Amino acid sequence: MSEQILIRVADLVNSPRAVDADDGERVFKEVCPLLRAGQKVQLSFDGITMVITAFLNASVGKLYGDISEEKITELLEVTNLRDAFQPALDKSIQWSKAYFQNRSRMEESVSEDFPNEEQSV
Amino acid sequence: MKISLPNLLNSFDGFNALSSLADAAIGLTGGTLDVSLAALSVVDPNMAAPLGAVLNTIRDRSNTISIVDVPSLPLAVLEKNGFLRCFGYPDTAPLSGTAVPYTRFSAKEIKLFYDFLDLHLPSKGLPEMTSDFTLQFLQILGEVFINAETHADSSLGVFVCGQFYPHQQRLVLSIADSGVTIPERVNQRFNINWPAIRALRWALVEGNTTKRDTPGGVGLKLLRDFICANRGQVQIASGQAFWQFHAEAEEFREFDHVLPATVVTVAVDTANWQFSDSPTLNT
Incomplete structure (x- = not known):
């Protein structure tokens, strides 16, 4: 079994704050090929003092569009994330999965929303 | 053109007054607007952020804006949070220690916002x-903040202002942008x-x-x-829609006119340190 590769978010974003979607994309591009290749990855938030969902959607959530949930669960370990940011990560993963399971979910939600009201298109 | 503003409280009426201000000046291009505060006896300091967003929208149409007839109480509030110095008033009054000063950011400056x-x-x-x-x-x-960049395409930036009320243990902060409003964005996105x-x-x-x-x-x-756990309050004013939420109730109302901005105002109880998914939180 391959050894786990450590990726430190703080090194990739060159900042203690993970608050930018472009930075999240940088992390995604680092992590995604490794997971695709079956490599175990530890994504460490050590040294990160702020995280928002724009970053999490782009770095972690987007993985669910490329790789199966089972494989991500097996290979990816997120560590050193402050408790305060855990709800953001949980929500990001939950809604990323929902998004990639059905990419037209938003359009459907608009047509289904308030179905008794007339919709002008 | 001269427009008089009524009291600017952190409420539906306060935002409705700003929607009326924007509507009254909607046809003004390349002109002069005097905003009179003569009828204003009370202003909540955080309302400087949405006022700044609306006035900058008007100014962006090549208009010159002056704030005139400022009574002493609003003068003190709006000087101490730095708002008036952005509209030509002398930079003499010291900023209040309880103010989160009126500040304008580019929508891409989230890292500066955190600084x-x-x-x-x-x-x-x-x-x-x-x-x-x-x-x-x-x-x-x-x-x-990042919604202004991601959703609103706000070229005029993001306006921030707040106030801490030590006796009430309450911190109120408004974040406003004058980009595409939420209702506009939903309608455009789905045609x-x-x-x-x-x-x-x-x-x-x-x-x-x-x-x-x-x-x-x-x-x-x-x-x-977060607001639920803290038992605070949040308001969103965007386009013609207003939403207010706190732990016990929520309310939707419609403004008389379109507010050309999205304003999110967060009020937190600084004595209640419960946060979302806090281990000690039972609700």
Whole structure:
């Protein structure tokens, strides 16, 4: 079994704050090929003092569009994330999965929303 | 053109007054606008942020704006949070220690926004900046800020202003942008023509997002969860829609006119350090 590769978010974003979607994309591009290749990855938030969902959607959530949930669960370990940011990560993963399971979910939600009201298109 | 503003309270009426101001000046291009504060006896300091967003929208149409007839109480409030110096008043009054000063950012300056919060939020009644409560509060402010970049395409920037009320142990902060409003964004994204409140209701549903090709729709849910845990209050004023939420109730109302901005105002109880998914939180 391959050894786990450590990726430190703080090194990739060159900042203690993970608050930018472009930075999240940088992390995604680092992590995604490794997971695709079956490599175990530890994504460490050590040294990160702020995280928002724009970053999490782009770095972690987007993985669910490329790789199966089972494989991500097996290979990816997120560590050193402050408790305060855990709800953001949980929500990001939950809604990323929902998004990639059905990419037209938003359009459907608009047509289904308030179905008794007339919709002008 | 001269327009008189009524009291600017952090309420439906306060935002409605700003929608009326924007509507009255809607045809003004390349002109002069005097905004009279003569009839204004009370102003909530955080309302400087949406006022700044609206006035800069008007100024962006090559108009010259002056703020005139300022009574002494509003003068003191708006000098001490730095608002008036952005409209030609002398830079003489010191900033209040309880103010989160009126500041304009580019929509891409979220890192500067966090530097600003690091500078101005200590001493505003919050626990230490590294506590989980404060970190989660800072996180939801970032979620709000980045919406201006992601959703609103706000070329005029993001306007921030707040006030700490030590006796009430309450911190109120407004973040305003004058880009595409939430109802406009929903309608444009799906090529529909929903009324403003219906569009805002849709946008507030967890997981709903107008972003294309990328997941989202989580930031406002986190904001709502935090406010619930803290028993604080949040208001969103955007286009013609107004939403106010606190632990016991929520309210939607429609403004008389379109507010050409999105304003998120967060009021937190600085004595209640419960945060979302806090281990000690039972509700």
